[in-house]
Amino acid sequence: MRIRPVGAHALLLDCTASADVPVPALVEAWRAELWRRRTQGELIAAEIVPAANTVLLDGLPDSVATAELLSRWARTVTAAVEGEDATGRVTADAEVVVPVDFDGPDLPTVAEHWGVDVPAVLRRLTDTRFRVAFCGFAPGFPYLTGLPAELALPRLATPRPRVPAGSVALAGPYAGIYPGASPGGWLLVGRTDLVLFDVHADPPARLGPGAQVRMAAA
Structure with missing residues (x-):
């Protein structure tokens, strides 16, 4: 893990994989630990923002002291995830059940990539316990980890000009909505x-980083 200054009041934690600690698990461990430390008053930060390989801390009163x-804290965080797989840490966080109509046009393509039939794809998706690693691309868009690395999928060669709201999708190692x-x-x-994003809700994003998610056939 490397700590990089970002301006005068922010730090970027750049997480690196090892044989025992995969990056998604390490990022989630740092996110959870930093949120816990902030709740307990041990850390002052306006924003703690996880991404695929990093965690950004912004609004720090003293970035040198925070570094x-x-x-x-690095040894504690690393020890917490050593020996665990890329699905991340299992905690007692509340699980959000997402009802899904599995009728997407790319199901046959996913089945072909995975070397199974469509019913097996559905079983895999409903049996997987996902976790929101981070949000990005659009407000409230959750990047869900939980699928094995060998099931990573390529994106479409040509993006669709319009994807309907609520579409459940797969790309790379992630699921997303x-x-x-x-x-x-x-x-x-x-x-x-x-509804995944509502500017009038608190918080606006229904599925924030760290949330556990399970898909259920609607």
């Missing part, structure tokens, strides 16, 4: 009526 704290209609190049496997 020293991060260095001291489009919170609103937008262009997109992920493989579509279904659709949910769950």
Whole structure:
């Protein structure tokens, strides 16, 4: 893990994989630990933002002093995830069940890539316990980890100009759900009526980083 300064009041934790600690598990461990430390008053940060390989801390009163704290906490965080797989840490976080109509046009393509039939794809998706690694691309768009690395999928060669809101999709090692209609190049496997982003809600994103997610056939 490397700590990089970002301006005067932010730090970027750049996580590196090892044989025992995969990057998604390490990023999630840092996110959970930093949120815990902030709740307990041991860390002052306006924003803690996880991404695929990094965690950004912004709004720090003293970035140098915070970097020293991060260095001291690194061993605790690493020890917490050693020996666990890329699905990340299992915690007692509440599970969000997402009802899905599995009627996406790319299901046959996913089945072909995975070397199984479509019913087996559905079983895999409903049996997997996903976790929101981070949000990006669009407000409230959750990047869900949980699928084995060998099931990673290529994006479409040509993105669709419009993907309907609520579309459940797969790309690379992730599953995701489009919170609103937008262009997109992920493989579509279904659709949910769950509202993922509401500017009037607190928090606005229904599925934030760290949330556990299970898909259920609607």
